[in-house]
Amino acid sequence: MNSESSVDDSYFDYCPWDFALRASEEQRAAQTALQKRLADGGASFGPSSYVSPAAGVFTDVLRLGENSYIAGHAYVTGEVTAGADCSVNPYATVRGRVSLGDGVRIGAHSSLLGFNHGFTPDQYVHRQALTRKGITVGDDVWIGSHVVVLDGVTIGDHCVVGAGAVVTKDLPPWTVAAGNPARPLRDRRGQGSTPSGSGVPQGGPDGLGDAVARFADRARSQAADLLTRSWNAGTGRYSDRPGAPETVRAHCDAVEIADLLLRSHPPQLSAAEHAERLRALQDPDSGLVPELAPDGRPGVLPAPAPDGWIDDGTADYHVLSVGYALDLLGSRFAHPVHVVRRMTSDRLVARLDSLPWRTRAWSAGAWVDCWATGAHRNLELGAEAGAPGALEALFGWLGTRVDPWTGMWGEAASPAAGRLQLVNGYYRLTRGSFAQFGLRVPYPERVVDTVLAHGGDPRWFAAGRQNACNVLDVAHPLWLAGQQTSHRTAEARAWAEEQLVQAMERWRDGAGFGFGPAGEGGSGPGRGPGLQGTEMWLAIIWLLADLVGVADRLGYRPRGVHRPEAAQSPARRIPAQPIPIDNSL
Template identity: 55%
Template sequence: MIDRHDYSPWDFWSTASENSRRAQRSWQDRLERDHPTWAIGDDCFVSQIAAVDADELVLGDRSYIAASAYITGVVRIGADCSINPSAVVRGDVVLGDGVRMGALSSVLGFNHSMEPGTPVFRQPLTSRGIRIGDDVWIGSHVVVLDGVTVGASAVLAAGAVVTKDVAPGAVVGGNPARLLRWRVPPAEGAIEATGSSAPAGLRERLTRFADRARADAPDLLARSLDSATGLFTDRPGTRPTVRAHGDAIEIADLLLGSPPPGVDAAELVTRLRGWQDAATGAVPPLDAPDIPGWDDGDTAYHVLSTGYALDLLGAAFPHPIGLIVDATPTSIIERLNALPWDSDPWNAGHHVDALGTALLWTRRRGDAAAPGIAEALVGWLLTRADPASGMWGRPSPDRGLLLLVNGFYRASRGTFAQHGIPLSYPDAVIDTTLRHARDDRWFAAAQLDACNVLDVAHPLWLTRTSGYRSAEVAAVATRLLDDILGQWQAGAGMSFRLADADPGLQGTEMWLAIVWYLADLLGHSVALGYRPRGVHRPEPAPLS
């Protein structure tokens, strides 16, 4: 039996009979039992005649879904939200708190491809996702299309067709939607006299950050040098690693313009070269009982960290790298096809990074490699990039765009960036990266770690010349720098995860590079007085 609360649920818990309340609680319990990926908060209402068929659903406290609403995909709805009668929410959609969605409106976080020659119904779906901030009013008959972000306190007037991002506090209407007026006028931030998009005082803060880092560099390097073995550890109390040596060399080069103090450079070169296996060209972990295959994550990364450490010391690998010299174009394509692009694009990108860097060192050494290796590697990436995201792989239900964006950074760093090759879809990369940077699971100030932030900063820098959404890119760079610049720990550097109190070489090296990229996006990297030259170098690596 249809109850008036199915269509007018806002006063259900204050006016419904006890029997109706009991039935609603039982209904929600059943929904959560039948759908392990659903979570329904307290004092919610879900009409039994709503079509809720989501792969994942989060419904915040005191939110409701009215009759004939249609919900599919991966949908996260905050507290005090309303999905009114016959509203549609589909795809990758996140609503903040206090979002009120009028009847017959649609928020569509996916789209059909439309390449000619194939009927639309046979075309694959694409999804860039929709993010709607807190306290947003969506009038009736509104349509919000895939890829849009709506800022907090905005209003989407009845009948609006929203195809582009809506600024916080804006009131928009029409088809396509345009600014009508301001509900909350934008603050006038102080802008430097240079005309850059950076806020006033940023240049001085960057200079202070870099000066402090240079002053502390000898101490933070010394604290990670194990006096018993003469080897570098990431931080005191941990075991020596190959990567720690690369990080130490990069930090010293960046801040001091020299090898690490107190370490003989010639002995350091001999040690690094001696760690390379002559038969395979691999540098295994220091504690490995034998030589791991190239699928080992540490061994793959040592192509980067050891190769660039030697390069900064004016040396090179003594042996060819089998990852490239033993390969053929066919085996490269087979390796790329076998990587876990759909389930773990970060891991896939990690191994592409090693392939691209091994190709660099092979060219530098002049080692013979099968013709067509580079074409197979880059050609596969060019033809497999998703036009909707600009990236390789797909989002995951539990972590959203995290692995996709992080994998893109690794894959593009080792190939397109390192070898100076243009990307296929730079604007799509910007869209995807900006959308990811709004996910508070990874980018709230208390959640920042060096991997996630670098993997946003570098793609935005790599695509900066397009000028696409440049104001939003600048806003992201400014926000992240605000969260980062005060996190240096005296004499010790920076923690990989900013909220942790365990600074080490890896976190310090990565954050130094991140600060440079973000500052350069704002036109102020010169204030730092350094520029990365190793793994995180911005320019393509020279071939000689």
């Protein structure tokens, strides 16, 4: 030992937080060698991270962020990612697919089990297939000692889980929970006994909270019939609604609806069969998923553009819908999204510069959503997100092109056109980039101003004129910016409450939701109830309910395309803040 340390090696097994300050040069060298051995197996470690030699670390994927550690006698297996300042304390178990945000503390003897056994009565449990929905834990979460968190659970930002709890259902942000099964006790911010994303108290017996709960019960009771309605038994594929073409998105929507309302996969096939059918649709050369041909086989993609990208809007969206459906089924793409991997930073910037930001900001934002989601999928597979520097180039471009007066990218094409394209493009862009990667959006106050101004346009939001895209593209930015600012919270809540009441009234028994009136240019599937409208409106209702403060009464939380939590840790080679941003403008 040198003068910097007077403790034995075993001390750090139980007090790893002291390693950076008290370890000797010999102990630092041994830690470096241990991390190198693990890195040779595909693990990655941020600065000042620590793994006890006494821990059992047998992972397929391990990413440990800056100042994070795994203490002695912890047992860590599977695919585990952790952000900065995370701790896995002595004798804790983290197994399966587990994603931790920044500042997560896991107490001693706790277990996060991101997988599950089948246990049908026809065979021994040990012979049955495993399922892996995964566990997601947000930022600034304290999980006490002897807690068990089960597969499929999402724990929102800023939660506290009391010692000995068994967490079987999602916990909204700011929840203090305890018990077996774990139940919300209060909001950590001290705003009432029933926590919610916005901290607004629940209504009385006849209030909005009860209406939300009744709606959710009604939808759950009809979910199985709704899925059967769109299932074509003869072909073994899904249509959006009876008589409509069979599509890839319809299959993905069915998976998302089943996860939301049934917490399971659609009953028409096993989870493994659903996953295999979706995985088989991916083109191995491009990594994209084309639309189905009339005979049900994968269609043909267009020829690549000069920069290597394949311009196919439907295939672009399938990067989102198929990828997240596979997540919910405990699976993932068979191949990286190669069109993303092959795009150099120069070509990426040139493509971004060429997008129609002034005239069609939605299309521009949708392209960013696809590329960034492809990068997320590539990282998930252990591949490079894109060519070297491409992901950083994306966030650098976005950080330097945002308009500080609107908080958005692009501009309204004309006063007559209003802010529709601008705001809708903002949703798609931020969904795939800032929200998906867990980064703060620039100028959140200006975003709220712009979105509320658009949300008051009667052309899109008067009763009977709403469609799912337009309401979603206001609700999500208000929710996302609201995680960073309390600017005009009461106005956002009032808008959300009005839209929430109207949205629930659109449910059609046995059929679900229609998308709504045809969108701009006649786009969208229209008023007829189907899978797309149902999937989108269920997610919208959660966002609106969370803005109002009654989301916990729904009993579900989106975990797919419209999930509120980040899907990718910002510690993965992306700067935590692309450029200095002055939110006071």
